[in-house]
Amino acid sequence: MENFIYENATKLIFGKDTETKTGEETKQIGKKVLLHYGGGSIKKSGLYDRITKSLTDAGVEYLELGGVKPNPLISLVREGVELCRSEEVDAILAVGGGSVIDSAKAIAAAVYYDGDAWDFFTGKTSYEQSLPIGVVLTIPAAGSETSGGTVVTNQDGDYKKAFGHGGLRPKFAIMNPELTYTLPDYQTACGITDMTSHIFERYFTNSTHVEVTDRLCEGTLRTIMNQAPKVLNESHNYDARAEIMYAGTIAHNDSLGVGRIGCWATHGIEHEISGIYDIAHGAGLAIMFPAWMKYVYKHDVKRFAQFANRVFDVEIDLDDLEKTALQGIAKLEAFFVSIGMPTRLSEVEIDDKHFEEMARKATENGPIGNFVKLEKDDVFRIYELAQ
Template identity: 70%
Template sequence: MQDFVFQNSTKLIFGKDKEQFVGKEAVAYGRKLLLHYGGGSIKSSGLYDRVKESLKDQGIEVFELGGVKPNPRVSLVREGVALCKEHDISFILAVGGGSVIDSAKAIAAGVHYEGDVWDFFDGKAEVTDCLPIGVVLTIPAAGSESSSGTVITNEEGWYKRSAMHPSMRPQFAILNPVLTYTLPAYQTACGITDMMAHILERYFTNEKNVELTDRLCEGALKTIINHAHTVLEEPTNYDARAEIMWAGTIAHNDMLGTGRIGDWASHDIEHEISGIYDIAHGAGLAIVFPAWMKHVYKHDINRFAQFANRVWDVEIDLNNLEKTALAGIRKTEEFFSSIGMPITLKEANIGDEHFSEMAKKGTERGPLGNFVPLDETNVLEIFNLAR
């Protein structure tokens, strides 16, 4: 096990109707607030009005910036930075899913920086401080509500890149499972895939003697799997929605990665796909992760056999661990397919015309991943496996 420091300062407020407390939480950080959100769903559901009323009750002046898209764009981030600087805003409230939260984090980082905010994502500058951020979560998926990172897309060249800093962790996050009842099934399934991928990135490690976090990862994965079909078939099942929402936070709040070095190649590879094709991140991960598994499983067949056995209940064949490992990969593909996710690029209507470009862009800064470092040729092979 690796030495580690774990500190997650996000206050998590979980349960029904908890968005009514957003004003009381936000007012501690000042009385000028940027309300950041996506499209019209928070307005049609009534959430927007409830949030605005709670903020009004605390005497908070609200400035608004909507329009966040999936795979959030740096152009809107720049608008938000300018708005915050112009009005001397002291706090950003993100109401939405991972894209909204990531956009809010990027804005928060850019406010204290004199250069262009994309510098943080292009490796030209490092984040040093952020405006404080709060969250009302509507889509359990990305785990950004208590993580220290953000992912943004630049329309110039369609680069999708990440930045991290401890100050990006939200000060608080309100998680009400009822707010997820109206999510379309496809969006729910994308979220399920995304949170599973966050766990898998941590699970496939070269670190030895990490039994506790192995078991935590396996338990979280099994919980998600056990409730996935229920939330798709019974969208208003509170207990199932609550399990999925909490799992999405646990998957990416860094607890499951303590003492181990995760991989993250599959995320980087998927960023190239969604950067160009604007596919939902979870759908892209459903395609990439099994292909990555097929490419690297021989590196540690024992770990892949353990995964197959503990997560998918595949009986271990001691005489043929490769058979067990491959069965676990098939089970992963079958599950993603069963919840409506594509598991090949063809299913997502993505051809091979950008394979070379994506492999080259993805490895511009060096090999991807830690479990098995991948160069441009390896990434190209994974794209071909994902056809």
């Protein structure tokens, strides 16, 4: 087990009708806030009215910036930065899923920086301070409600990059599973894929003697896969929705990664796909994770056999661990198919036109990943495996 320091100060307010506490929680972090959200869904559902009433009742002044896209754009981040500065905003309230929260984090960090917000994502500058952030979560997926990470797309060059710091963890996250009842099945499935992928990035590690977090990862994966068909077949099943929502938080609040070095290659590989083609991040991960697994499993076939056994109940063949490992990967693909996810690039009409470009951009700062260090040619071959 690796040395670690773990700290997560995000306060979770979980359960039915908890959005009515938005004003009460927000006034603890700011008197004038930027209300940041995506499209019109929060207005159609009535959530917008409940939140703004709660803010008003608590004496919190707010101004709005909507329009966050599923792959949030740096252009809107820049707009948010200027708005926060000109209006002297002292906090941000993000209402939505991971894209809205990520956009809010990027705005929060850049408000105090004299340069361009994109500099954080290219490594030209580093985190120093940020506006405090609160969250009302509507989409269980990215886990951004308790993480310190953010991912943003720059249409100038079709780049999608991540940056993070513990100081960007939201101060609070309001989580009402009822708010997810009306999510389309495809969006729900993308979210489920995203949270499983966050666990995979931590599970496939070269760190040894990590049984505690191995078991936590495996148990969370089994829970997600057990509850997935329930939320897709019974949209108003509160208990199943609650399990999925909290699992998404656990998957990315870093508690599953303590004492181990995560990989994160597949996220980098997928970011190049959604950066160019603007597909749902979860769909891209459903395609790329099995391909990555097929490419690297021989590096530690024992761990992949353990994954197959503990997550999918595949009997371990001690005479042929490779067979067991491959059965586990096949089971994962079958799970993704069962929830309506693509598992091949061809299914989302992506050909090999940009493979070279994507592989180059994914590795332009050096090899990616920690489980296996991947060079440009490796990434290219993984794209080919996913075709």
